[in-house]
Amino acid sequence: MSVVEQTGGQRAAKARKPMRLFRNPMAKIASIPMILTAMVVFVGGTLWTVVHSFTDSRLLPRLNWVGLDQYERLWDTPRWLISISNLALYGVCSLVLTLTIGFVLAALLDRKIRFESAFRTIFLYPFALSFVVTGIAWQWILNPDFGLQSLVQGWGWESFAFDPLNDPDTVMFGLLIAGIWQGSGLIMCIMLAGLRGIDEDIWKAARVDGIGTVKTYIRIIIPMMRPVFITALVLIASGIIKLYDLVVAQTNGGPGISSEVPAKYVIEYMFRAQNLGQGFAASTMMLVSVIIILIPWAYLEFGGKKNG
Amino acid sequence: MKLTTKLLAATAIMSASAVSAVELEVTHWWTSGGEAAAVSKFAEAWNATGNTWIDGAIAGSGGTARPIIISRILGGDPMAATQLNHGRQAEELIEAGLMLDLTDVAEAGGWKDIVNPSSLLDSCTLDGRIYCVPVNIHSAQWLWLSHDAYEKAGVPVPTNWNEFVASAPALEAAGLVPLAMGQQGWQQNLAFGAITIAVAGLDAWRDVTVNKNADTARGPEYTAVFQAVADARELARGSNVQDWNQATNMVITGMAGAQLMGDWAQGEFSVAQQVEGQDYSCLPGLGLNAILDTGGDAFYFPVNDDPEITAAQKELAALLISPEVQVSFNLAKGSLPVRGDIDMAAANGCMQKGLGILADGGILPSGDQSLSADTQTQIEDLMAEFWSGDMPAAEAQARYADLIAAAD
Incomplete structure (x- = not known):
């Protein structure tokens, strides 16, 4: 369908180029409210926030310029630095593990096993829970006094110790377990849909050529599933950046400040510390970090095609 | 049906009376x-x-x-x-x-x-x-002590903070946690504030918190404070609870010797039907300086x-x-x-x-009255980091002094 439209569009463009803006006017009128919302709420709100991050706004926003003071303070604050490194650790691990686990589960389900829909439901079920419920549930499971540790010790393995949430060095992995448990089911479903979209003939051709199953997946199927992987990547990445409620529910940033994340810093400095300027500076830095990742990707994805 | 009529009547009465009030x-x-x-x-x-x-x-x-x-x-x-x-x-x-x-x-x-x-x-x-x-x-400067815990440890109930620190090894020997402490920044900051007033005295406290004099915060009085807080941190090592009332519960059940908490902890003891002087004791100003914040x-x-x-x-x-x-x-x-x-x-x-x-006039303004919410949050973050990790007392003191210097 997109191919047809594109050629049609090219033909029309050749005939009368300036009229392109007015093609399909009803669709454009219909999308005006959304365009306005995007401009005013997203772009306008973002600009407003960035502008106010250069002021000394406290409880109320005000335009009293202080230059880069808020940013200097931000990058001198140990809590912010810990938040950033925590997010990087969580982000990398979560991205790799969620994609891997999601794909492996989907591939296993795609091998025409019995009770496929039952397994699919079980794996997808955690996604139906909010992060707050997930966080509380895993806080209890990982509690050394009545969770997993005491259960295993009760079975007779007395020396078993598993207490990630109370150790500053391992607390992020405790969060990671909960995050992956919650998120990999959805990625599995998306992957499964992608696998089902692969033509059966591809498999037959691979079998005729005598290529092994694993090799077929890695060399043929995964490259064909590129759009599905991009979708999964965007979903996971947006979940990582906005990581907040899981931390609040499971550890509340503790022990100490060892599981703090940037979004929590923003919220707490804006409302608890009543220092809007500092919170805006932190949220601007979050935006900048997203843009730094997004621009090279967008360039590769969209810019590369024109040349090729 | 009956319920609906009743509700309607109730609403009518309420809206009728609302006219005059x-x-x-x-x-x-x-x-x-x-x-x-x-x-x-x-x-x-x-x-x-x-x-x-x-x-x-x-x-x-x-x-x-x-x-x-x-x-x-x-x-x-x-x-x-x-x-x-x-x-x-x-x-x-x-x-x-x-x-x-x-x-x-x-x-x-x-x-x-x-x-x-x-x-x-x-x-x-x-x-x-x-x-x-x-x-x-x-007021926040209260030390709550469990008589039960001290009975188990076989030592008399302390009458001030120094005696409490001295009695801690006996509590540990009896398998108890000397100091119950909820792992939240505001509680750790409260404990820090209470220890400051007890150890450094009112003048140094006032100079730092009210006058925001960072030099005093770097001085010897506050070195002693941070040393005392570092000691208290070791006494609270076995305490993994989060909320303040869970920590108070450790004192009520005799699992912990004491807790530093504000006078609202009183309510928990009353609910547990404990009797002051018999099941628990309270030491305002930690028994050292009879001073409370307001x-x-x-x-x-x-x-x-x-x-x-x-x-x-x-x-x-x-x-x-x-x-x-x-x-x-x-x-x-x-x-x-x-x-x-x-x-x-x-x-x-x-x-x-x-x-x-x-x-008797043993009063001082509270932190809320002297420091802005911004500075309070920064100090709470520092205290959360200090209490949960192994930060040396000198480093915490230096960072605290920097926060005071930047306070508005």
């Missing part, structure tokens, strides 16, 4: 058992005047409720009255002209003469005008266009500080009253100790 919506975050009982004393007194109290309780602590309250005021949908901790939290709202000026009510009621300590009223004052009604005093709660009245509501707001302001309401409210809340001229004979031992210190 003024409805005031009051927001607060007093939602625990004892707190709700206390706030109902206010509501009863107000309803008795023929007006209607609409309760706008917001669940969660002040940290949750304050942003909601402030955004409602800023958003042009103000409640008639709201609880806030007096101090610097509402400073900007007052400057922006969003709070009702209560100076005439205060002058009519002679608040200047009856409010004790007078610093409470100073916190409500901006440029000589009064904007809030203080309703109670809460933080607490106050009511603010956002500006309203309706003159009828404005008149009712002023009426409510005068009611909250009236003698009978002060007595009934503070007995339920376990806090100290803001006026020195009323009879609190019904209060228990710990409250009497607090009243005695108040009468």
Whole structure:
């Protein structure tokens, strides 16, 4: 369908180029409210926030310029630095593990096993829970006094110790377990849909050529599933950046400040510390970090095609 | 059907009575058992005047409720009255002209003469005008001790902080945690504040917290403070609970020797039916310096266009500080009253100790009154990091001094 439209569009463009803006006017009128919302709420709100991050706004926003003071303070604050490194650790691990686990589960389900829909439901079920419920549930499971540790010790393995949430060095992995448990089911479903979209003939051709199953997946199927992987990547990445409620529910940033994340810093400095300027500076830095990742990707994805 | 008719009738009666009376919506975050009982004393007194109290309780602590309250005021949908901790939290709202000026009510009621300590009223004052009604005093410098734990350890119950530190090895030998401590920044900051006043004394504390003198914070008095806090950190190592009342519960059940917590911990002991002097002891000022801070709660009245509501707001302001309401409210809340001229004979031992210190003038302003919310949050972050890790005392002191130097 997109191919047809594109050629049609090219033909029309050749005939009368300036009229392109007015093609399909009803669709454009219909999308005006959304365009306005995007401009005013997203772009306008973002600009407003960035502008106010250069002021000394406290409880109320005000335009009293202080230059880069808020940013200097931000990058001198140990809590912010810990938040950033925590997010990087969580982000990398979560991205790799969620994609891997999601794909492996989907591939296993795609091998025409019995009770496929039952397994699919079980794996997808955690996604139906909010992060707050997930966080509380895993806080209890990982509690050394009545969770997993005491259960295993009760079975007779007395020396078993598993207490990630109370150790500053391992607390992020405790969060990671909960995050992956919650998120990999959805990625599995998306992957499964992608696998089902692969033509059966591809498999037959691979079998005729005598290529092994694993090799077929890695060399043929995964490259064909590129759009599905991009979708999964965007979903996971947006979940990582906005990581907040899981931390609040499971550890509340503790022990100490060892599981703090940037979004929590923003919220707490804006409302608890009543220092809007500092919170805006932190949220601007979050935006900048997203843009730094997004621009090279967008360039590769969209810019590369024109040349090729 | 019957229920519907009843409800309809009830609604009709309520709306009929509302014509003559003024409805005031009051927001607060007093939602625990004892707190709700206390706030109902206010509501009863107000309803008795023929007006209607609409309760706008917001669940969660002040940290949750304050942003909601402030955004409602800023958003042009103000409640008639709201609880806030007096101090610097509402400073900007007052400057922006969003709070009702209560100076005439205060002058009519002679608040200047009856409010004790007078610093409470100073916190409500901006440029000589009064904007809030203080309703109670809460102090943070209390050490709560479990008699049960000391019996198990076989040592006498300490009478001050130094004795407590000395008794800690005996508690540890008996398999108990010497100091119960909830792993939250504000509790750790509270413990730090209490130890500071006990160890460094009032002058050094005042110089740092009120005058924001960073040199004193780098000086030898505060070196001793941070050393004492580092020692306390070791005593609290086995305490993995989060909320303050879970930590208090460790003291109640005799699993921990002591807890540093404000006078609101009293409520937990009462609920557990423990008797002061028999099951537990309390040491105001940690038994070293008989000094308490005077933080607490106050009511603010956002500006309203309706003159009828404005008149009712002023009426409510005068009611909250009236003698009978002060007595009934503070007995339920376990806090100290803001006026020195009323009879609190019904209060228990710990409250009497607090009243005695108040009468002797052993008071200081609370951190809320001296430091902005921004600085408080930064110090809480530092304390959370310090208590949970292995940060050396000297490093914590240096960073604390930097925060004080940057404080506004």
